[in-house]
Amino acid sequence: xxxxxxxxxxxxxxxxxxxPNPDLAKCGQYLSKxxxxxxxxxxxxxxxxxxxxxxxxxxxxxxxxxxxxxVRTKDIPSFERYMAQLQTYYNDYxxxxxxxxxxxxxxxxxxxxxxxxxISDFHTALETIESQELLNNPAIQHPIKLEQSLMExxxxxxxxxxxxxxxxxxxxFIDILMDTIRNEIASCSEKAYSSLPLKDAGTLLFFTNMEDxxxxxxxxxxxxxxxxxxAYFHSDADERISIPANQIIKQTxxxxxxxxxxx
Amino acid sequence: xSEAPRRSSRLNKNQEEDTKGKVKAVDQDVEMEESATxxxxxxxEKVLGAKELEALAIADIxxxxxxxxxxxxxxxxxFAIRALRSVSSLRKRLTVAVLARTIASSYGxxxxxxxxxxxxxxxxxxxxxxxxxxxxxTKFETPEVDVYLHLLVMxxxxxxxxxxxxxxxxxxxxxxxxxxxxxxxxxxxxKVYFYYARFYEVTGxxxxxxxxxxxxxxxxxxxxxxxxxxxxxxxxxxxxFHYNLYDQAxxxxxxxxxxxxxxxxxxxxxxxxxxxxxxxxxDYTESHQSLLQxxxxxxxxxxxxxxxxxxxxxxxxxxxxMGEIPERSLFRQPVLRKALIPYFQITQAVRVGDLNKFxxxxxxxxxxxxxxxxxxxxxxxxxxxIKTGIRMISLSYSRISxxxxxxxxxxxxxxxxxxxxxxxxxxxxxxxxxxxxxxxMRSKENVDIYSTNEPQHAFxxxxxxxxxxxxxxxxxxxxxxxxxxxxxxxxxxxxxxxxTLVQEIAEADEDMDxxxxxx
Numbered sequence: 079x080x081x082x083x084x085x086x087x088x089x090x091x092x093x094x095x096x097x098p099n100p101d102l103a104k105c106g107q108y109l110s111k112x113x114x115x116x117x118x119x120x121x122x123x124x125x126x127x128x129x130x131x132x133x134x135x136x137x138x139x140x141x142x143x144x145x146x147x148x149v150r151t152k153d154i155p156s157f158e159r160y161m162a163q164l165q166t167y168y169n170d171y172x173x174x175x176x177x178x179x180x181x182x183x184x185x186x187x188x189x190x191x192x193x194x195x196x197i198s199d200f201h202t203a204l205e206t207i208e209s210q211e212l213l214n215n216p217a218i219q220h221p222i223k224l225e226q227s228l229m230e231x232x233x234x235x236x237x238x239x240x241x242x243x244x245x246x247x248x249x250x251f252i253d254i255l256m257d258t259i260r261n262e263i264a265s266c267s268e269k270a271y272s273s274l275p276l277k278d279a280g281t282l283l284f285f286t287n288m289e290d291x292x293x294x295x296x297x298x299x300x301x302x303x304x305x306x307x308x309a310y311f312h313s314d315a316d317e318r319i320s321i322p323a324n325q326i327i328k329q330t331x332x333x334x335x336x337x338x339x340x341x
Numbered sequence: 342x343s344e345a346p347r348r349s350s351r352l353n354k355n356q357e358e359d360t361k362g363k364v365k366a367v368d369q370d371v372e373m374e375e376s377a378t379x380x381x382x383x384x385x386e387k388v389l390g391a392k393e394l395e396a397l398a399i400a401d402i403x404x405x406x407x408x409x410x411x412x413x414x415x416x417x418x419x420f421a422i423r424a425l426r427s428v429s430s431l432r433k434r435l436t437v438a439v440l441a442r443t444i445a446s447s448y449g450x451x452x453x454x455x456x457x458x459x460x461x462x463x464x465x466x467x468x469x470x471x472x473x474x475x476x477x478x479t480k481f482e483t484p485e486v487d488v489y490l491h492l493l494v495m496x497x498x499x500x501x502x503x504x505x506x507x508x509x510x511x512x513x514x515x516x517x518x519x520x521x522x523x524x525x526x527x528x529x530x531x532k533v534y535f536y537y538a539r540f541y542e543v544t545g546x547x548x549x550x551x552x553x554x555x556x557x558x559x560x561x562x563x564x565x566x567x568x569x570x571x572x573x574x575x576x577x578x579x580x581x582f583h584y585n586l587y588d589q590a591x592x593x594x595x596x597x598x599x600x601x602x603x604x605x606x607x608x609x610x611x612x613x614x615x616x617x618x619x620x621x622x623x624d625y626t627e628s629h630q631s632l633l634q635x636x637x638x639x640x641x642x643x644x645x646x647x648x649x650x651x652x653x654x655x656x657x658x659x660x661x662x663m664g665e666i667p668e669r670s671l672f673r674q675p676v677l678r679k680a681l682i683p684y685f686q687i688t689q690a691v692r693v694g695d696l697n698k699f700x701x702x703x704x705x706x707x708x709x710x711x712x713x714x715x716x717x718x719x720x721x722x723x724x725x726x727i728k729t730g731i732r733m734i735s736l737s738y739s740r741i742s743x744x745x746x747x748x749x750x751x752x753x754x755x756x757x758x759x760x761x762x763x764x765x766x767x768x769x770x771x772x773x774x775x776x777x778x779x780x781x782m783r784s785k786e787n788v789d790i791y792s793t794n795e796p797q798h799a800f801x802x803x804x805x806x807x808x809x810x811x812x813x814x815x816x817x818x819x820x821x822x823x824x825x826x827x828x829x830x831x832x833x834x835x836x837x838x839x840x841t842l843v844q845e846i847a848e849a850d851e852d853m854d855x856x857x858x859x860x
Contacts, residue, residue: 231764
């Protein structure tokens, strides 16, 4: 496929994608066609040297739309693939003009890592961002604040952060994150309370109707007392501390062997 | 924008100093014979004039030539190592004249290398060559000497800030080293790569040399060339760190093994880099261990102050993140005191669990923290501050309302406080329960730690450490081979003597007997 064909195809894609009601399936078709074309020109494998800024920008724009499209179609592995390919364009081609979508997508990537609880990857990704942007860019600040609240345990703030997302793509990941948080809160509550009124449990877990609470309680094996309307958590009092006999034998043998060597 | 280059140049200086220090301070190992080539000259220098100094420096370089040749012939790396160790003291005395005269007396008049090196030294060089230098040309057979001279000129160019020339020359030298492919060049090659990377770093073109370094690293690994391998791994890590590419750095670390026989200084650096990677990945225990090693292995003198400061800064943060408070004495050390002031204040805030003070310190020193690339790590401390605060509250109150917790910790709301306390209970920071209906937190009584497996665990760790230390020191012992042979020969000789003595005695006896018989 010649370069001009790719250009027209890319234009069609961006027109379709930016339309008020984009046909996502159609976008997907465009994208897979474009990807094949770009591979033929070695834009995705980076084997040849490419210096034509216009062409590079074109390839990058296609990938950016691809990344956003993956979020809309809720396809996380595909989103990660697009992001991995975009990294080269963001980091290694310094002559390329900065894309307006760059930080938005990086922020999305951070949120994506966070929602999968890949905290160490999250922090590694964070280090590659320039400190100026780190402090001032709302798209980056949002996931950072979110991570902080998560680490501290201020789940309230995570919940309220839904209201001020930088772009609507963020919501997809935040919704995933909410499920993770619910489980976090539940496991904290099991340790912190001996019993909890069901209604309060509902507020803590951001549930609004009783049915959801009961289902959730069932999932986590809580004992619900319907008369008192309370959930009881199993106490850890009956846990027994066993003597680590095997380990101690191993250690002692190890000492004996080494002492023998010294003497 | 203006922040970045300033910082890098400062760090570079640290690294530089670190290298200089390394050569001097470490490796006081089993060099028993002839160790006084460089040290005795220091007092003399003040008395002597410029001419004599020049002559002395040239003599030193010549002495190094002999060492390199010897090293190449005997396949003993330690001669070369010894010569390279005194490069740092030589470095201060390198002048155009010294270099030009040495070059003139080491190469034939029409030698390509001679023209090349003199060309890099500039027009002054030709003028300072005296006729006698050219008369007494002693050509050296080994290419080590040639590479060594290249290296000296590179160092000179670096000190004179002639970076462009330096890059050209280092490119040529790296090519020479790679083409020669001699095992006796290993130690020199490591140095050559170091300065090669240095030139590119000073000119801000580090990204360009990554493929070359990676290739060289692969070759060095295949040849089991420990010195070059360790230097290159560190250079690559430094390269990645320069661009904050921790992901790649981590991959490099996981795909390579750092040679066990690397010098202490390379090891110290490697440990520092490793510590940083692990800290970013939230593996604080591992990071703490690496950094501790880095601090301990680094030579403790003023020359390495930069490295010590950087390593200690990171160590403090990692310790804080692990929930430990660094020792007060650390902040009092003269080398570190000034550089660690912001970190000291952060430590104080974390220790007391005062969130306001923490935020204030963070705001006041944010530029420093950014420059040290530690800002994001310090941001993570926020929740440690809260944790410490909660722990303090839990220790001092047996029952406290959540509203008071919220006020004491300067949190946003009571609900927040409840979540945070619940999380600390789950994470094992405090041992308490929350009464949701009445809105208070009740601390449980302290458990006796001696009834748990904890002491056993700590005990095991210490014993294992001692045993490892013993085993390692046994492994590290080196016995001089020659004397063993000598001893054996001596014993043999003594035995011979004894044998002859016994024989003589026996013969004497026989004689006596015979005498007797005759009598």
